[in-house]
Each structure stands twice: as C-alpha cells, then as structure tokens.
Amino acid sequence: MTSVRSTLTALARGAALAGLALLGLAVGLVMLAAVLLTFLVGLVIVFPPAVRLARAVTRRQRELAARWSGVRIDDPYRPAPPPPVPQADGWYRDGRTLYRKPTIPAFNKRWNWMVKDPATWRDFAFLLSAPLAGGFMAAAPLLVAAYGVAWAAGGDPAMGVALILLAAISAPWYAPWAVRVHGRAAAALLGPTEKARLAQRISHLDAARTEVADAQAAELRRIERDLHDGAQARLVAIGMTIGAAEQLLESDPQAARALLGKAREASATALQEIRRLVRGIHPPVLAERGLGDAVRALALDSPLRTHVTVDLPERASAPLESAAYFAISELLANAARHGDATEAWVDVSAQGSALRVTVTDDGHGGADPERGTGLRGIERRLGAFDGVLAVSSPVGGPTTAVIELPRAFRTKPVPMSRWRYFGRLCWALWPIALFPQGLVAMGFKLAGSPVKSWFLGLHVPEPFQWPVIVGMIALGGGLLAVALAATVRSGQTEGGACG
DSSP states (O other): OHHHHHHHHHHHHHHHHHHHHHHHHHHHHHHHHHHHIIIIIOOGGGHHHHHHHHHHHHHHHHHHIIIIIOOOOOOOOOOOOOOOOOOTTSOEEETTEEESSSHHHHHHHHHHHHHHOHHHHHHHHHHHTTIIIIIHHHTHHHHHHHHHHHHHHTTOHHHHHHHHHHHHHHHHHHHHHHHHHHHHHHHHHHSOOHHHHHHHHHHHHHHHHHHHHHHHHHHHHHHHHHIIIIIHHHHHHHHHHHHHHHHHTTTOHHHHHHHHHHHHHHHHHHHHHHHHHHHHHOOHHHHHHHHHHHHHHHHHHSSSEEEEEEEOSSOOOHHHHHHHHHHHHHHHHHHHHTSOOSEEEEEEEEETTEEEEEEEEOSOOOOOGGGOTTHHHHHHHHHTTTOEEEEEOOTTOOEEEEEEESSOSOOOOOOOOHHHHHHHHHHHHHHHHHIIIIIIHHHHHHHTOSOOTTOHHHHSOHHHHHHHHHHHHHHHHHHHHHHHHHHHHHHHHHHHOOO
16 A cells, blocks of 8 residues: 555656646746847846746756755855945946946846856756656656557557556556656756855855954954953052052051052952953863863863763864864853753764764753854854854753864765766666667657667567567666666765765
C-alpha cells in the first residue's frame, strides 16, 4: 500500500511539473514578446514586469525542487541596486541628467540590473525549454498511458494495451526517479553561477563590514569612556593623593603615610579595572592557549554551572576564535541575565572545515534577535566571517543557540577516485542512450516514420526493435542514476574530509 501511495504521489508530482513546464513555456513566450518590444520598438516599460513574472515561475520551480527532490537551489540573482540618493541640492542624478523625483533613476537602475544579470537570461532559456528540460520527462508514464488510450481508441487495442502496461510497469521506479532528476536538472539550469555567488557574497560582506565598522566605533567609544571615567579618574586621584602626601611628609608623617596607603589601594583598584578592560578587548588566555581553554576559563567565571566540551583538530585563525569567544560570552551572559538560567552546556567542535558552537541553557526561553538581548550584536560579529547564528528558544525553555563559522580549518584535497571517473563517464554517456537512441527512436517508431538515420533500434530486425529501444531507455536511465550516485558519494567524501 505504501509503494502504491508513493507511486501515485510521484505521478501526481510529475503531472504538476509538466503543467508548470507548460506554464513556464507560456511565460517564456510572454518574455520573448517583451524582449522584442523592448529592444526593437523601445517599449522598455514592459520588460521589468515580464522579468518579475518569469522569476516568480522559476522561483516556484526552485521551491518544488527543494520540497520534492531534496535539492536546495539558491536564488541566482545579483543583489538589487540600492534606491537613488539625492544630491546636496535635493536633485537626483542619473548619468548626465538630473531629476526632481527618484522615479526615473530608480526605474533605470532596476532595468539595468535586470538586463545585465545573466540569471535573467538563464531563466528565459529555461522557460522556453522547460517541457524538454524535464517537465514532460517527469510525466512520461502518464503521457505514455494517455498515448496508449489514444491508440486503443483509434483501433489498435494491442498497441494501446502494450503502452499502458509499459507505463504501469515502469511507473513505480521511473516516476520517483524522474522527479529527482527534474530537481537535478533545475539545479543545473536555475542555480546561481560562480559570478552570482561572488556578487551576493560581496554584497553580504559589504553590509557586514559596515555593521562591524559601526560596532567597532561604538566599542572604541565605550573603551574611551571607561578609561576616562574609570582608570584615568583613579590615576588622577592617585596623583593628587601622592601630592598631598608629599606636602604632609615633613609636618605630619602619620597623615602622609595614611595618604600613601590610600594611593596604593587606589592603584590596585585601577590595575584591576585596566586588566578587566583588557580582558574585554582580547583575553590573554585566548591568545596564548586557544579557544578551548579560553571557553573553559570563561565557564569558571560564569555565574552558571557551565559544562564545556571541546573537540577541535587545530586552532582556527585569531579573528575567528575571537568572534566565537565573544559570542559564547554574550550567550552565557544572556542566559544568566535574561533567561534566569542556572546551568548551561557549551559544545565546541569542527564540522568539516567549519567551526560549530552549540550553547544550551535551562532558562525560561523567549530569546528573540529582534528584541535585542545582544543577539543582534552576535549576528553582526559573525556576519563579518560569513558566520550564522540559529536560535531555538521556545517560551518555557530550553534555549539552544548554534553558531557556525565556515572555512575555519584547513581541508585535505580528496584524490580523484575510480568511482568519480566512472561517474563522469556516465554523465557523458547517459543522454546519448536515453534521448536519441531511446526516446527519439521510440517517437519515430510510434509515428511509423521511414527514416532510420543512426538510430540503432530501427536498424535491427522488426521483432527486436522494441526491446532494443526499451533497453536503450533503461540504459540511459541507469547511467544517469549511477552518475547521480557518484556525484552524491563524492560530495559526501569531500565534505567529510577535514584537516
């Protein structure tokens, strides 16, 4: 029953993908008309709506690929341009032209952004080729069954029954496989290019750099304020006390001795404040002994009962260790100050080349980055290193925060294995067996075309033509399955190898 249900689910998904492919083809034709009107007639206002419509359809393709095939496809588009900024006189400049309102400069920016983004034209190509790029392939059993019904209704029940049986026999394994292959094809055609990834990362790092620069400026102002109001004031007071002692040294040695004792106590207090301030900037134990021992020392000073687990293959770079240390410090402080926690667990480990930190406490929960509590500061600090912070804090607790900093450790290159070579060979050969020698030859056979061309299945004797064609389709599908398995296996091997 479960197998029948999964087969019917895969067939329904294949039909949905075929319908979405037809919708994509219609949207592609609309975009083609918009392109012709824009570049031949000059009607530029029709291009942005057509692009937005195309992106809505391709975004749906990515969502279905992630949901049904398990293939996550990131948006491939370059970052959107910022809104126009007025000049000092209030006018907006676009090239050599000045505008009173930002409408036209904003439109020109977005138009250039859409036209010059390669993802726009890749979406366009995908929509025009959507039926052939996997949409109809995903619904092939239903199409074959419908073709069989048409043959039976047309007076050839034997051929119709054969096609229906072929669709029924192949559907349990073919339909789920075709949905997964459609996800892979969508990832190859709709995924971001390296240039798009680089542009997105540059935009992200630029925003993170701005936030970090602002945070550093605020931190410098805090340090200056602490020095001015704390250690500096105490040092001035010490100097005045020593001066008073010098004046009393001859006339009242006892009072001078008392003043010098107060100066010594004040100097000790000032020294403690300076050390505390230095530890807040960069703890010496972090620089000398690394992140693991620094977190253990932090746990000893924490008001919570903190359990620390560290499993690191080597030390990360100093900036990454500093970011992770202060993030852990802030999370523990939040747990004690805002979560009323009494116990916390800190796990520091390596996940491939990434540094992962998990902090869990037994507080009452309810932590939310949007409400402050230091979480936004942690996100800013981690964002400078492409790091991420994920927080799970239901009301009533517990609170779990996961920090991940990529590229923290060196990875060993994975040598090219025979399995990967065989996978590449299968990637090169599967289209030949599946499409020209299989599906296309089947189309010629069903249509009764006298053209045989170079199709192997049409040159063998009549009784063996269908077995050869079906065998070619099965061979192409098998080669594709092996190629996908080799890709997944090699990706897992590379992800699991670390320094």
